[in-house]
Amino acid sequence: MSEPATLAPEVLARIKLSFFEECEEMLGELEAGLLALKRGETDPEIINIVFRAAHSIKGGGASFGLDSMVHFAHKMESVLAAVRSNQLTLNAALLGLLLRAADVLTDHVRAARGGCQLEGSAAQEIETALSALAPNGTSIGEASDHEPSEQVGFPTLAADAEASSLAATRERRWIIRFRPHASLYASANEPLFLLRELQYLGEVRTTLDDSELPSIEDLAPEEAYLLWTISLTSTADEQDIRRVFEFVEAECDLKIELFDESSAAREAVSRKIVDAVAVNEQTGGVRPSTYRDGIAAGGAASRLGETIRVDVERVDRLINLASELVVSHTILAQRLAGIGSASASETELPLDELHQLTRELQHGVMAIRAQPLKVVFQRLSRLVREVEAATGKQVNLVVEGESTEVDRTVIERLIDPLTHMIRNAIDHGIEAPEERLASGKPVQGTLRISAAHRAGRIIIEIADDGCGINRARVHAAARSRGLISGDAGLSEHEIDQLIFLPGFSTAKAVSELSGRGVGMDVVRSGVQALGGRISVLSYPGKGTTFVLSLPLTLAVMDGMLISVCDRHLIVPLNTLLETIHPKLDAIRSLGAQARILSIRGEHVPLIDLGQALGYRTETAEIKCVILLVEDDAGRRAALLVDDVLGQHQVVIKSIQANYRLVEGIAAATILGDGRVALILDVNSILLSHARWSAPVEQRLAAG
Amino acid sequence: MSGSKLILTVDDSATIRELLLSELAGLGHRVTQAEDGINGLEKLALEPHDLIITDITMPRMDGIGFIQNVRRDERYKSIPILVLTTESDPTVKDRAKQAGATGWIVKPFDPRKLAEAIRKVTA
16 A cells, blocks of 8 residues: 655645635635625626635645634525525625624634634634525535544544554455446546456455457447456455445446355456556655655746735845945946046947836736735725724725735735724714714715725725714814814814824824824824824815825835935925025025024924934025925925935835934935935924924914 | 656646655656646646556546547557546546546545555556
8 A cells, every 4th residue: 555645734734824825815805805796796706715715724734623613604505505605695684694604704714824723703603594595415514524534624644543443353254245337437438447446445356247248349338348256355445445436336337246156156257457556656655755746846837927925025135236336237227428428428428228127027027026916905895894883883894995905014014004094084074873863974984995096105095974074073082182282273274183193192082093192293203214204184074084104115216316415315296396596585584593484374384404414503504405395294394405406216114123213314325426425204204393483383373 | 667757747736746746756757747637638748657646636628538539649648647636536537537537536645645656557
């Protein structure tokens, strides 16, 4: 008997890991399908997709012995099978149950991934509800009921147990009559292989009866004419023998009897003897040494062309190299331009080509890291259901643009801010059903999350049709927490932005959902850490919309190169509104230090960048250039700089990772000529300025 | 065993494909993979296979449709087909058999059973 190798633990672990990744995809499809059904879509393929997802999770899970997960997936699958065969009607209640079941299944998968089992009454409750729905005796359930040995985890090696029980049994002689039907051949079965298989049970002697074989003229090639009589001396019982013929039981006449003298007499009619032992020699065991080579060969031959899995680190290294290549190109181009015009014209064309190729390479490599926002958005619908359940509010989640692709890191770090904003939108924004009814709104609130590419950035909007920001309450809360002074005259828009201030929270009692010690300030800093911006628009009684603007990638950014005190700095282009050569009379001094710039009737604080960064102590003369910038909160300021040198795309190098956090500086980069430039953190510059200039703004507002 | 076989595995689950690949490679076989019936027919056309192991529940073209298509084609008529199934439900097996399946493997399969099933249907 050949001894099949068991999979090496590391191989199994690798496959298990990819199984869990696959599970996440399946869970996504499962949920998306159920949601589509909930929206009233009727494509019959949807229920098939949903069924297949549950089915695959169950099938894979069983291979790894993840019993409780498999058990639950099985219950779900049974209900879905009943829906598919129209035994159950899909109504809103059933869809609700299935969606919650999908959540529980997700929990099961995550628990299994973490090496534990899911516990809790909610899961149990849903499982019971599913069990009640699945019609009795659904065929799928039979597997576990009838063949418990097959349900044992992977890899099962029942061989040893079987062998020992067999050893205890005495050898007996069996007589097997085997007459294949034509259908046996049609299904590509081969009697020879089955006879050979019998040898694994014991000593075999075979006789062939070809008496029914017609002459060649009358022979129908698709017909079956042969009959075998096999004598098997073995410790096996009848069931073991039947198992050999398992695949063909319905396609042959099979008679299995214990040998006795009278049957021995009938055996005398045998005409041909097939020496089965010879076949046995041919089919010797597997050499264990071929195992590893086999995996390698099989692996190479069988890779699906469509996808490969690669370490993120490797991709990041490529991105970094591609970005450096862009910089090297720029340096090279500058040097060549410096050499002289004759050689410059000769190198111009290949240099242009190189430029094109490096850019394409860079974009291509960055595209590897891009993932559709679907990954995040899919999680949100579950979140909405949970918050709905906890608040008693009814919410219709509308998701748009989920195929928009964003850098993987951006996606990962978006999860927390989005989660928080959605909780807020339902908890604070959308009103209770009776309240909505009273104000003439539909009972079900709408929460719309959309994503789109716009001007090289990703714009994500989260809009609810709730009550809007309660400005009186926000204003009062900010005042009582000392975040603004009592007489601060703020515009409606400015009041709305107060919710982003650290330490701000309006929840009367810290609610279970939103108030987890995390406020919108954390959301904002999370978004800012991604190079993103967040703003809020609110319409009383009509709703609130949060707008997130994010960069496509964290590796490269567009910036304006400027100089201050002979130092080079990059101002992120997304913060820059305009460049101004000011007239002297546009600048007014307020007190000893504060100055303001008036531009088209608007007053903005003027910040001397050289001073703000500590490059110089005395205030610079106004003979230079002013940059009008805006931070994430929509706060504007004029930055006084010495010179504007031009627009650059730069590769971002973290200072924090390589050095330490520096106030006012977001990161660093290497310029085309090899010099280092710092990337300005406009938010932090404006914020630290606002700390001591707040009274100025108030005086302005008052005057 | 008369040497290494080329086995086509058809399953929409990458996990099952990977498990089969590792097991079959461990038994000394070469493996090609397909994600569904249509993909399976495409792979089949590329090189002659000794055995097909296919799932039943798959998108685009399920296992039953796949088996029917294989059996309809003179070139593939005699390739044994093992059906992968989590169900030991006779109706699934019957449907597969009806379509022309040679035998079946109940998931989760252990190496011994897999080897046994392959032995029963291949030279």
